Amino acid sequence: MSAFLSLLLAYLFLGLAIIGIFIPGLPTVPFLLLTAWFAARGTEKLHQWLYAHPSLGKLLIDWEQQKAISKRSKLLAVFMLIVSWWIMHFNVENKWVSILTALFFILIAAFLCSRPDPE
Structure with a gap:
């Protein structure tokens, strides 16, 4: 998969995760996990930003390290x-x-x- 496609999908899933915070029925965490996965393949900058984020980073780290x-x-x-x-x-x-x-x-x-x- 190309870095550009990974980057595009990372931002798409990030947008869906953010929308999911406000819209009942639209999940946030699965989209956030997909964002992290695609960001790791598309852009190190976004990937680092996600893990350093005060709210989102803890969710990702907890899932990654301990499920x-x-x-x-x-x-x-x-x-x-x-x-x-x-x-x-x-x-x-x-x-x-x-x-x-x-x-x-x-x-x-x-x-x-x-x-x-x-x-």
């Missing part, structure tokens, strides 16, 4: 999954979509909650 997610991040993520599902449930005509989404969100929440807390 851990902070209790606060888990609670916030599960809360946002519940809010997202609740909003969608009352705005979607097809109840199967609501049921399948609930099952998917439960799997995501279970995965998040199964990760250890950082040391």
